[in-house]
Amino acid sequence: MENHERTVTDLPAVLGGKPIRPGGPPDWPPDDPAIVAALQRAVAERTWGKYRGPHCGQLSERLAKDHRCEHVILCCSGTAAIELALRGLKVDSGDEVVLAAYDFKGNFQDVLAVGATPVLVDVDWENWNMDPSRLQAALGPATKAIIATHLHGGVVPMSAVMQIARARQVPVIEDACQMPGAIIEGRTAGTWGDVGIHSFGGSKLLSAGRGGALLTNDADVVQRARLYSQRGNEAYPLSELQAAVLIPQFERLDERNARRAENVARLCALLGSQSGLTPFRNSAAESSPGFYKFGLQYEPALFDGLSRDDFAAAMRAEGIAIDPGFRALHTTHSRRRYRSVGELTNAADADQHVLVLHHPVLLGEQADMDQIIAALDKVRRHATMIREQTQATGRTGPWSRDE
Numbered sequence: 115m116e117n118h119e120r121t122v123t124d125l126p127a128v129l130g131g132k133p134i135r136p137g138g139p140p141d142w143p144p145d146d147p148a149i150v151a152a153l154q155r156a157v158a159e160r161t162w163g164k165y166r167g168p169h170c171g172q173l174s175e176r177l178a179k180d181h182r183c184e185h186v187i188l189c190c191s192g193t194a195a196i197e198l199a200l201r202g203l204k205v206d207s208g209d210e211v212v213l214a215a216y217d218f219k220g221n222f223q224d225v226l227a228v229g230a231t232p233v234l235v236d237v238d239w240e241n242w243n244m245d246p247s248r249l250q251a252a253l254g255p256a257t258k259a260i261i262a263t264h265l266h267g268g269v270v271p272m273s274a275v276m277q278i279a280r281a282r283q284v285p286v287i288e289d290a291c292q293m294p295g296a297i298i299e300g301r302t303a304g305t306w307g308d309v310g311i312h313s314f315g316g317s318k319l320l321s322a323g324r325g326g327a328l329l330t331n332d333a334d335v336v337q338r339a340r341l342y343s344q345r346g347n348e349a350y351p352l353s354e355l356q357a358a359v360l361i362p363q364f365e366r367l368d369e370r371n372a373r374r375a376e377n378v379a380r381l382c383a384l385l386g387s388q389s390g391l392t393p394f395r396n397s398a399a400e401s402s403p404g405f406y407k408f409g410l411q412y413e414p415a416l417f418d419g420l421s422r423d424d425f426a427a428a429m430r431a432e433g434i435a436i437d438p439g440f441r442a443l444h445t446t447h448s449r450r451r452y453r454s455v456g457e458l459t460n461a462a463d464a465d466q467h468v469l470v471l472h473h474p475v476l477l478g479e480q481a482d483m484d485q486i487i488a489a490l491d492k493v494r495r496h497a498t499m500i501r502e503q504t505q506a507t508g509r510t511g512p513w514s515r516d517e
Contacts, residue, residue, distance in 0.1 A: 126496050127431035129503065134489040135433025140474035143321045148362035155358070162355040165347075169357035176364055177312070177327055180295075181305050185336045187328040188352040189343070192291040192313025193220040195326035198350070199287045199309040200228045200259060201342045202328075202335035209258040212284075214244040215454065215461035216442045216468075217263050221289065222452070230258065232452040234444055234461070241268030241394040241409065242464040249278045252455040257282070262307065263289035266409025266439065266470050267378065268394040269298050269401050272306035287311060293404035294320050295367045300400040304329055314356070319370070319406050319473065320363050322356035374405040374476040377483055381408070381471075384487045390416030390494065391469065407470035409439070414467075417497040422467055424504050425493060432489035435475060439468025 125131030143149070153162075161167035174186040189195050205211060207229030213221055215234040225232045235248040244262050260279055262270045272288065279286045288307030290296065296303040304310030309332070314325030330336060343349045382393050394409035412422045420428075422438055429436040442465035444458050475482050493500065 124492070126428050126492050126500060127433075128428045129496060129499060131492075133432045134485050134492065138433045139435035139472065140478065142317060142472075142474045144474070144477075146362070146366075148365065149359050152358045152362050153355075156355055162358065164354050167354035169354045169361065170352060173352075173357040173360055176361065177329060180364070181302055181310060181329050183305065183310070183329045184331045185329070185333065187336060187339055187343075188357065189326050189328065189350040190352060191315065191324055191350075192289070192311055192326040193224060194350045195311045195313070195328040196221055196261070196287065196289065197224040197227055198328055198339040198343060199311060199330075199335070200224060200230070202309070202330075202332075202337075202339035203259050203285050203287075204338065205230050205258045208256065210254065210256040210453070211259045211261060212249065212252045212257060213261040213443075214263060215444050215458045216242050216440060216464040217244075217261070217265070218289075218291075218440060219443065219446070221261050221263060222443050222447065225261075226451065231256075232443070233257070234452055234454045234458060236456060236458045237460045237464060238268075238397070239460045239463075241396055242266075242411070242460060242468060243268040243394075244270045244275070245460075246271055246274035246278060248456065249275065253278070253282050253284060257284050259285050259287055261287045261289055263291075264293045264296070264298065264303060264403065266292070266394055266407040266468070267403045267405045268409055269293075269296070269303075269396050269398050269403050271299065271398040272301075273299050273398075276306055285309070291315075291318070291326070292406035294318075295371050296404035297400065297402040299398050303404065308332060309335060314352075314360055317406075317472070319404060320360055320367065322352070322360050325352045325356050325360070327352075370477060371402075371404060374473060375402060377476045377478065378405055378408055380480065380483045381486065384483060385490075388416065389490065390414075391490065405476055406473050407439075408473070408476065410436075410469040410471065412467045412469045417494055418501060420493075420497040420501045421504075422469060424500060425497075426469060428493045428500055429489055432492065434486055434489045435472035436469055437472070439464065439470050441465055 127133040156162035286307035290304035291313035293303040310329040314322040392411040
């Protein structure tokens with residue numbers, strides 16, 4: 115009986131064993147007394163349901179101060195903010211917008227929404243974010259904007275992007291939705307481009323359930339965006355209640371970003387060079403990235419050919435919030451809808467091999483990081499069994515030991 119119990123305990127949860135974290139990954143948003151107090155004040159002062167209350171103004175002032183910009187447009191999502199930025203930059207039918215082939219699909223769809231053509235460039239092989247060296251070949255007479263997105267703890271070297279863009283007089287939209295408070299080459303994320311974008315979605319580091327912001331020093335961009343979104347009232351609003359809960363979160367952003375970075379450093383040390391998971395590596399100097407997601411490059415050969423998706427499912431079963439990354443844009447859209455420049459080799463690799471660790475656990479203790487490594491070790495030691503079971507059943511567990 116004792117030997118049987120030890121065997122079951124040692125098995126991965128997808129094979130009927132006990133999970134490393136039975137309670138699952140930490141929830142988000144967290145229990146925060148400051149947010150509760152903000153909600154209570156909004157109710158007591160009856161500002162929560164107003165069209166023109168104080169909170170959106172306070173949030174705009176905070177964003178403008180932190181990013182040293184003159185203009186802030188609050189809106190319903192980061193995706194809406196990207197579209198407003200494109201419209202503010204006069205991107206229209208027949209124009210082209212350059213973006214990385216591995217990027218959030220909403221950016222691609224925003225380009226299509228304004229009638230323009232996405233032009234896809236390959237990504238850097240070390241962090242699968244936009245590679246500035248690919249930009250020059252992508253720019254042409256029809257290019258009206260570049261979207262540079264910082265993803266999964268990887269950062270785009272913005273000084274190189276801006277040097278190319280300025281020489282060709284092409285405006286840049288810097289998508290910092292995953293990186294509020296991050297530092298990129300000595301500057302706050304979202305301040306390099308002609309327009310900076312942030313998101314306040316439910317899982318984001320600054321969360322209001324939904325929401326976004328456009329930041330710029332260009333009054334013409336703001337005027338065009340507002341003309342588009344004002345339709346008797348704001349078409350894409352952020353509510354006063356959402357703004358109220360965002361304001362206190364800024365007070366802990368730097369502290370939490372530092373905590374997440376410390377735990378990422380711990381994980382990198384624990385992973386080592388033969389773990390099968392290689393953390394994204396950044397070449398940009400003077401940078402402290404944000405970790406909404408902690409990006410990892412998965413090597414199936416070190417897990418006996420276990421697929422990336424089946425590995426992620428096995429880790430999820432252990433209570434570790436690791437998931438596959440985005441699909442590369444050129445793999446999920448018809449060739450009629452975009453133009454690509456050169457071979458998208460690295461983006462194709464990213465499509466198959468990106469893993470992301472969701473950020474709430476990065477606010478934990480050393481023991482939480484140890485659990486991630488323990489789950490990884492358990493899955494690796496049983497990778498062959500998991501792969502064979504998946505092939506036999508056509509699914510990844512959990513499954514009974516009697517199956």
